[in-house]
Amino acid sequence: MNSRNEENLKGLFEKFLDLKQAEHAVEDLREGQRILSEHPAPEPDGRLVADIKAEIEGALLRRKANVFRKIAYKAAVAAAAVIILAVIGVELYEKGDGKAKKVITASIIPKAIWESDDVSADDADLAILAAEIEQIEGEALAVQLGENGGNGNRNLLELELEMELIEISSDFWKG
């Protein structure tokens, strides 16, 4: 019975006691163990062992049932989660009529300019516009300096200029 107890007892005791004390300790230990060996405890009854084995089988069956129950619960929870997600998904799909919503954007740039493919015409318009603006600027400057013969009607000239500007602007944005 004491096969694993064959460790170096003397060496162990010598770590804590002197040589002679260690020898006595080992002797005491062996003697104590001899007494125990000479007085064996009773063996378990065969019926007890059989009962224990039967109990173990019962416990194993219960354990298997518990494992199965746990798996079933987990599967039920997973299925419920999938069903809930599916229901929510269908509801969201139905609310949106199954179509993606159109994105609405706004622009301050006139549509006609973006849609025009005639680059040379657009350039010509811009050139005319630039020339007319230069001419108006010149006239405005002349009005300010009183270069219109010194007797021009200032209010009338300003009104004419404003009218001309509105006309140009309107023509430009019409394309």
Place this chain on the structure above:
Amino acid sequence: MAKSDNLARIIIGCKNGDAECFSQLVDIYAGRCYGYFYRLTGNKAVTDDLLSELFVKLVEKISSFKGGSFESWLFTVASNIFHDYLRGKQRERKLLEVRKRQLESEITETKHSDGGRTDKLQVQLDKLDADTRNLIMLRFYSQLSFKEMAKMRSEPIGTTLSKLHRGLKKLRELME
């Protein structure tokens, strides 16, 4: 080596819930565990119950065995079961304070009813304190080394050596 391989195979079988492997485990350890419990309680009926409890508990706990010395692990479980039994008995005693003497006499009668030499050893073992008795029985029935026992009891090896030496020396004196 073949013995330890066989034990490893049995333990793997137990972890997989194989009833046959548990049956083999009972065959290997029932005798030693029975002796351990009997020497601590001195009562056959209680020993029967504790042994059953131990092996049924193994079914629940075997998955927590992560290798190392199986004997060390097994006797740690056995030792815990014995301590639970002691605590329960103490609680019972507190609750039934009035019947204390009566119960003790009953226990003593049952303890010493096995006759012969075993009886004498049991009487002398009862004179030792519970911890020393447990230590001696662990050493004898679990076949653990001092290093393993010290680790199991969470104490320095020198303490384990000294306690066991004193206990066995006293037992020897009592038996003479």
